[in-house]
Amino acid sequence: MQQDPDVIARTAEELVGDLNPQQGEAVQYQGPALLIGAGAGSGKTRVLTRRIAWILSQFGAWPSQILAITFTNKAAAEMRERLATLIGPVAQRMWVSTFHSACVRILRRDGQSIGLKSGFSIYDSADSERLIKIIATEFNLDVKRYTPRSILGKISDLKNNLTGWQEYLAAHAPDFTPGQRGYQFGHAGDLEAIHAVLYAEYEHRLGLANAVDFDDLIGRTVELLRKDPQVADYYHHRFRYILVDEYQDTNHAQYVLVRELAGVDARESADATPGGNGRFAGKTGPAWITVVGDSDQSIYAFRGADIRNIQDFEQDFPNAKTIMLEQNYRSTQTILDAANAVITNNEGRKPKKLWTAMGKGEPIVGYAADNAQQEAAWVAGEIARLHAEEGIAYSDMAIMYRANAQSRSLEEALINGGEPYQLVGGTKFYERREVKDALAYLQALVNPDDDVNLRRILNVPKRGLGDRAEGILLNYAREHGASFFYALMHVDEIQDMPTRTANQLRAFRDLMASLSQFTRAHDAKPSEVVAEVLDKSGLRADLEKSVDPQDASRLENLSQLQSTAAEFEQKTPDATLAGFLETTALVADSDQLPDEGEDSGKVTLMTLHTAKGLEYPVVFLTGMEQGTFPHSRAMEDISELSEERRLAYVGITRAKRRLYVTRAAVRSQWGQASDMMPSQFLDEIPDELVDWKRREAGVERMRGAWGRDEFDDDFGGWDDDFSSGTTFGGSGSSYGSSYGSGSRYGSSYGSGSSSYGSGSRYGGSSRSGSGSYGGSSYGSGSSGRSYGSGSGSRSYGSSGSRYGSGSGSSYGSGRSGSGSSHGGTRGGKVTTRRVAPKSGGSSAQPVSSLDKDNQLNIADFSIGDKVTHDKFGLGTVVDLQDKGRNSVITVDFGSAGTKRLMLRVAPIEKL
DNA sequence: CATGATTAATTCGCT
DNA sequence: ATTAATCATG
Numbered sequence: 032m033q034q035d036p037d038v039i040a041r042t043a044e045e046l047v048g049d050l051n052p053q054q055g056e057a058v059q060y061q062g063p064a065l066l067i068g069a070g071a072g073s074g075k076t077r078v079l080t081r082r083i084a085w086i087l088s089q090f091g092a093w094p095s096q097i098l099a100i101t102f103t104n105k106a107a108a109e110m111r112e113r114l115a116t117l118i119g120p121v122a123q124r125m126w127v128s129t130f131h132s133a134c135v136r137i138l139r140r141d142g143q144s145i146g147l148k149s150g151f152s153i154y155d156s157a158d159s160e161r162l163i164k165i166i167a168t169e170f171n172l173d174v175k176r177y178t179p180r181s182i183l184g185k186i187s188d189l190k191n192n193l194t195g196w197q198e199y200l201a202a203h204a205p206d207f208t209p210g211q212r213g214y215q216f217g218h219a220g221d222l223e224a225i226h227a228v229l230y231a232e233y234e235h236r237l238g239l240a241n242a243v244d245f246d247d248l249i250g251r252t253v254e255l256l257r258k259d260p261q262v263a264d265y266y267h268h269r270f271r272y273i274l275v276d277e278y279q280d281t282n283h284a285q286y287v288l289v290r291e292l293a294g295v296d297a298r299e300s301a302d303a304t305p306g307g308n309g310r311f312a313g314k315t316g317p318a319w320i321t322v323v324g325d326s327d328q329s330i331y332a333f334r335g336a337d338i339r340n341i342q343d344f345e346q347d348f349p350n351a352k353t354i355m356l357e358q359n360y361r362s363t364q365t366i367l368d369a370a371n372a373v374i375t376n377n378e379g380r381k382p383k384k385l386w387t388a389m390g391k392g393e394p395i396v397g398y399a400a401d402n403a404q405q406e407a408a409w410v411a412g413e414i415a416r417l418h419a420e421e422g423i424a425y426s427d428m429a430i431m432y433r434a435n436a437q438s439r440s441l442e443e444a445l446i447n448g449g450e451p452y453q454l455v456g457g458t459k460f461y462e463r464r465e466v467k468d469a470l471a472y473l474q475a476l477v478n479p480d481d482d483v484n485l486r487r488i489l490n491v492p493k494r495g496l497g498d499r500a501e502g503i504l505l506n507y508a509r510e511h512g513a514s515f516f517y518a519l520m521h522v523d524e525i526q527d528m529p530t531r532t533a534n535q536l537r538a539f540r541d542l543m544a545s546l547s548q549f550t551r552a553h554d555a556k557p558s559e560v561v562a563e564v565l566d567k568s569g570l571r572a573d574l575e576k577s578v579d580p581q582d583a584s585r586l587e588n589l590s591q592l593q594s595t596a597a598e599f600e601q602k603t604p605d606a607t608l609a610g611f612l613e614t615t616a617l618v619a620d621s622d623q624l625p626d627e628g629e630d631s632g633k634v635t636l637m638t639l640h641t642a643k644g645l646e647y648p649v650v651f652l653t654g655m656e657q658g659t660f661p662h663s664r665a666m667e668d669i670s671e672l673s674e675e676r677r678l679a680y681v682g683i684t685r686a687k688r689r690l691y692v693t694r695a696a697v698r699s700q701w702g703q704a705s706d707m708m709p710s711q712f713l714d715e716i717p718d719e720l721v722d723w724k725r726r727e728a729g730v731e732r733m734r735g736a737w738g739r740d741e742f743d744d745d746f747g748g749w750d751d752d753f754s755s756g757t758t759f760g761g762s763g764s765s766y767g768s769s770y771g772s773g774s775r776y777g778s779s780y781g782s783g784s785s786s787y788g789s790g791s792r793y794g795g796s797s798r799s800g801s802g803s804y805g806g807s808s809y810g811s812g813s814s815g816r817s818y819g820s821g822s823g824s825r826s827y828g829s830s831g832s833r834y835g836s837g838s839g840s841s842y843g844s845g846r847s848g849s850g851s852s853h854g855g856t857r858g859g860k861v862t863t864r865r866v867a868p869k870s871g872g873s874s875a876q877p878v879s880s881l882d883k884d885n886q887l888n889i890a891d892f893s894i895g896d897k898v899t900h901d902k903f904g905l906g907t908v909v910d911l912q913d914k915g916r917n918s919v920i921t922v923d924f925g926s927a928g929t930k931r932l933m934l935r936v937a938p939i940e941k942l
Numbered sequence: 943c944a945t946g947a948t949t950a951a952t953t954c955g956c957t
Numbered sequence: 958a959t960t961a962a963t964c965a966t967g
Contacts, residue, residue: 102956131957155957175950245957280956332953434953456955497943610966615957620950640954663955701952702958 033230037121041088048073051682057354060081061087064348065324066278068343070385071359071370072646075323079274082321084117088273094119096271098292098318099127102280104618106644107132110276126270131283132617134248138255145255152242152474152481153616157462159183159233159244162483166232168883185226186233190246191282191335193253196231203227210236210511239514241480256291267294271318278324278344279455282335293318295348320348323334327374327383330640330678332670336581342381351772359385359684361646363392368688369716370683376715377673385684394722395865397710398693401728402438403654406695407444410651413691415448415635417649425451427637429635429647431682433660436700437653438636445634455637461615465574465585466592470615472564475543477518477609483507486515492573494539500532519543519754542567550608557611559598565589639682650686652679654708655694679712692721696728704728898941 047055051078055075056079057067083099086092101107107128114122118894126133138147155164161188164600189199200207203223207214209231216224219905237243243251256263274295275281281289285928290296294317315817345351361365374380379819394414400406408429417423430441438454445452460466468491471484479485489504490496507516507525518525522536546564553559567831571589582585635647639660644790654660661675698707896908 104957106956129957153957156955178951248957277956330954331956333953336956436952436958493944495943499943638954664953701959
């Protein structure tokens with residue numbers, strides 16, 4: 032067999048010459064099943080891409096014979112890109128894709144044989160939930176007790192385990208037939224019967240709507256491969272090498288899918304000979320499988336990932352080989368020691384120890400704050416310090432947390448500090464209401480059977496068609512055993528309808544009919560269809576006439592949807608509307624992550640889950656408290672706790688050079704403040720690795736003191752010190768040393784200058800706000816896309832940058848030229864709420880340029896000046912430190928003491 | 943049918 | 958605290 036001339040031939044030396052022995056072995060291994068146990072930062076993507084190149088150039092495989100599977104589109108794109116540099120543009124034609132998009136391709140091609148019509152809809156979880164809710168309501172179920180979400184969760188579990196509805200129904204509610212109306216449950220509490228009935232009915236409706244949900248993409252592909260030998264045979268011959276990334280995250284269905292695709296269990300074709308060697312390696316019999324993963328980084332069990340897939344790999348696949356990669360190229364030994372120490376506490380795990388040739392590096396820095404706000408302020412201060420003093424680019428720093436809700440205080444602190452940040456996660460672009468509305472129109476046009484989407488838009492924008500009208504159509508559809516769309520098209524035949532409703536319905540029918548016609552005529556131009564829909568439906572007009580400032584950004588999101596469609600149209604030769612909808616259905620959060628190496632000039636905020644696979648020179652792990660992390664719901668159960676620990680392991684190993692761990696003694700959630708114990712994971716990090724800047728929070732010292740009746744005054748409100756800048760001041764400050772010994776979190780009260788501590792017992796919540804955050808400037812999209820290219824951009828990267836990026840990212844200020852600028856360090860701030868889904872540059876969310884700056888400039892002060900402070904009163908300036916926007920002045924307030932104040936935020940006035 | 947008021951929920955989230 | 962969803966009312 033001849034090699035594809037398009038593939039750039041690579042010599043063995045080029046492919047493995049610069050790898051370590053284990054990596055090299057993994058790249059070259061010949062055999063039917065290979066598990067690469069890739070510890071964090073061990074160069075797994077590199078090995079995977081090299082192995083693919085090796086298979087092409089050394090085994091003589093054709094690009095079309097390879098299937099490489101990842102979990103995210105971003106990972107797929109990245110792998111494809113790295114492959115392209117290795118083997119050339121032919122990589123663009125290869126199947127390098129996610130599980131889901133590979134399945135879509137298969138189902139689009141061969142789905143007819145299991146009853147899927149082309150143009151089927153892909154429901155996201157919101158669509159699925161809506162459908163479940165519709166069904167549950169019809170069955171008169173108490174939606175409060177049986178939430179659509181929990182029902183869907185159960186259905187998802189069943190699907191992930193490939194339990195079909197037929198099977199489950201037979202076991203728990205054999206007297207129900209899908210499509211049957213007026214079914215009564217035997218007795219109210221039979222959860223399994225309810226699940227069985229809803230599962231069956233849900234599948235029935237999906238079928239009627241010619242739709243599949245995410246889990247179905249996998250499950251139905253498995254079904255297809257099992258039921259249709261011809262199709263199975265086709266893929267068995269087609270894919271000779273299957274490679275799966277992040278194997279520890281696969282669920283049972285995905286595991287079976289891989290087996291079916293590879294033909295591991297299939298009867299071998301007649302000409303099968305045992306997997307040979309040399310140039311014909313892997314060319315007969317089942318496809319050769321390579322999986323890469325790290326069981327210590329399995330953090331998606333809660334969503335069905337089955338860690339046994341990777342643990343039992345050697346038993347599952349005959350003649351399997353395991354190669355472990357334990358040399359880490361990312362982090363310092365200190366960081367790895369911490370990670371190893373933590374993960375060792377998990378039971379039943381294969382011992383594995385990461386090591387590095389990089390050296391010890393700096394100690395981990397710890398900090399115990401009084402509350403979440405102060406924790407955030409300290410982190411923001413430390414980031415400002417690292418940036419100003421050590422020249423570390425903002426984009427080289429990341430703040431991680433367990434739950435999205437924790438981002439709030441961090442965002443506020445960064446806004447206060449004028450530090451640019453971007454938040455990854457939260458609501459996805461394609462799940463935003465207005466975007467979903469527009470997409471629902473498109474979906475309904477492409478797939479008229481899609482009742483869920485059509486019903487969604489019936490009254491969007493408001494056109495006086497409510498539950499009544501919907502019910503009438505629904506009835507008609509049922510009577511005729513037809514779709515909702517069919518009913519709509521036949522409104523004229525429906526009797527006994529209020530004239531008003533009839534008129535509105537006819538108008539809507541005409542709208543859909545005309546849009547439908549337009550769609551057929553312009554199917555190859557999705558962007559034009561989008562424009563037509565936005566225009567004719569009134570979606571755009573509705574938002575345009577609105578005065579709600581939020582709607583401005585919604586409008587912008589719609590226009591971005593149109594741009595995305597245009598972009599899709601340009602880069603896709605045979606573009607169709609259905610094709611475009613597919614791309615929108617399968618994008619996820621992680622696709623929004625900034626590309627590696629790209630200097631966005633912003634600090635990145637994200638959850639630990641989102642952080643998997645990423646790395647940053649400086650990482651802050653915040654909220655290290657029992658109940659926060661590990662999460663309260665996971666603390667009881669040993670397996671859930673183990674997963675939390677793996678999450679901690681993932682978090683720690685994201686850091687390349689410096690790791691910070693912080694916690695808050697008091698955290699308020701759901702409006703209620705509660706005392707938080709330090710996370711057990713902190714205890715699991717060896718003490719000598721951590722340099723505690725503050726081991727115990729002020730309130731904790733007080734708690735101890737109260738207990739012993741020893742506390743006395745001298746507790747200023749924490750905000751006093753906060754503004755005075757102690758938190759970001761030079762190293763050490765006043766804590767640390769006094770807590771260095773003794774019990775780790777014991778009460779070492781009474782020692783040290785206790786300028787911390789809150790006056791009120793739970794000072795946190797009351798003092799949090801200063802209200803500048805919420806309504807006003809945050810959501811108002813008017814200033815829109817000014818950032819990134821706006822006027823008055825300033826360069827923030829200081830010289831001598833330690834971690835490269837000497838370019839010093841510049842970013843625009845929404846507020847051009849405000850305030851006098853000395854040394855070019857005063858400028859607007861940029862807060863990107865989310866990163867745009869794909870198209871370069873702009874974000875889907877508006878940007879705020881609010882500036883809490885007090886307009887004071889270091890240049891205007893000199894020693895001896897008199898100032899007044901909101902709390903301390905009159906004082907005299909005794910020292911000035913020009914650190915640009917983080918300038919500090921030291922003021923003697925007489926009886927109130929001498930304070931160091933961060934000029935930018937201090938509540939002072941020059942006299 | 944739309945609007946303001948009340949109530950309930952509320953980890954993480956690849957596709 | 959926040960927000961989404963539901964409920965009562967104009």
